[in-house]
Amino acid sequence: MTHIWVNDQLMNRNEAKIDAEDRGYQFGDGVYEVIKVYKGNLFEMEAHINRFYRSADELRIIIPYTKDVLHKMVYDLVEADQLNTGHVYMQVTRGVAERQHYFPDEASATFTAYTQVSDRPVEQFEQGVKTVLYDDIRWLRCDIKSLNLLGAVLAKQAAHEADCAEAILHREDIVTEGSSSNVYGVKNGIVYTHPANNLILKGITRDVVFRCAKEQGIEIVEEAMTVEELLTMDEVFFTSTGAEVSPIIQINDTIIGDGEPGETTRKLQQAFEAKVQESITI
Numbered sequence: 683m684t685h686i687w688v689n690d691q692l693m694n695r696n697e698a699k700i701d702a703e704d705r706g707y708q709f710g711d712g713v714y715e716v717i718k719v720y721k722g723n724l725f726e727m728e729a730h731i732n733r734f735y736r737s738a739d740e741l742r743i744i745i746p747y748t749k750d751v752l753h754k755m756v757y758d759l760v761e762a763d764q765l766n767t768g769h770v771y772m773q774v775t776r777g778v779a780e781r782q783h784y785f786p787d788e789a790s791a792t793f794t795a796y797t798q799v800s801d802r803p804v805e806q807f808e809q810g811v812k813t814v815l816y817d818d819i820r821w822l823r824c825d826i827k828s829l830n831l832l833g834a835v836l837a838k839q840a841a842h843e844a845d846c847a848e849a850i851l852h853r854e855d856i857v858t859e860g861s862s863s864n865v866y867g868v869k870n871g872i873v874y875t876h877p878a879n880n881l882i883l884k885g886i887t888r889d890v891v892f893r894c895a896k897e898q899g900i901e902i903v904e905e906a907m908t909v910e911e912l913l914t915m916d917e918v919f920f921t922s923t924g925a926e927v928s929p930i931i932q933i934n935d936t937i938i939g940d941g942e943p944g945e946t947t948r949k950l951q952q953a954f955e956a957k958v959q960e961s962i963t964i
């Protein structure tokens with residue numbers, strides 16, 4: 683039996699009860715994080731916690747724990763579930779109150795966190811994936827990791843129906859990011875990706891890849907690509923907590939490069955793997 687934090691109670695997963703008037707349930711009024719666990723070790727935990735609090739602050743949601751207490755709660759959850767490889771999903775909502783759009787005067791945040799076993803998608807790393815293009819119909823605060831995911835849900839559904847792993851989003855002609863990932867193009871060994879502003883989520887994996895690129899002497903230019911530029915890149919890849927560094931070999935009907943994962947992508951995959959291994963202290 684796995685466990686779940688519901689506020690400050692760690693209980694069996696099937697005992698959790700969430701009120702029908704929780705604002706996360708009714709309005710998507712909350713924020714979340716997905717944290718990878720490798721051999722029982724939380725990867726980039728501090729960065730995820732910092733982004734979690736920043737997202738909550740942007741929505742004026744008060745997380746009722748200090749960062750240290752929250753870190754311990756997540757650590758204890760992984761221990762309780764003896765999670766080896768997988769992820770922790772955690773979220774905080776503005777809480778339970780009679781349904782009204784404006785912030786309720788009286789509501790205390792609802793925090794939940796649970797673990798999920800999830801293997802690393804090794805075949806995806808090795809072979810690369812097909813993707814589709816999809817209009818970025820999301821709101822203009824994509825830098826907040828909010829529960830408002832309908833734009834991403836519809837995009838991912840379109841990818842799923844096309845037997846693809848990801849949808850690449852674009853606002854008119856400008857490529858922003860994936861439905862649940864950051865997207866990069868490589869031309870002549872230089873990596874291009876959308877600037878970290880309100881139109882994308884500044885991924886934790888993106889930050890690790892930036893560090894890896896610097897160490898490897900690979901130039902990254904934070905400059906938005908047009909759809910046409912993306913389709914004519916030598917290499918394309920995407921990153922997320924779950925996808926790590928995954929090559930993209932096809933976008934709609936366009937084969938990227940020679941249809942195989944590229945050299946720069948491979949270098950970044952190897953450098954990222956070294957970071958993963960470093961995080962495993964046992």
Ligand SMILES: Cc1ncc(COP(=O)(O)O)c(CN[C@@H]2CONC2=O)c1O
Pocket residue numbers: 716834859860861862863864882883884885886887888921922923924
């Ligand atoms: C819209 C969006 N952009 C970028 C990313 C990549 O961010 P990280 O590198 O920090 O993961 C995510 C991750 N979304 C999480 C990752 O796994 N499932 C999700 O919903 C995302 O949802």
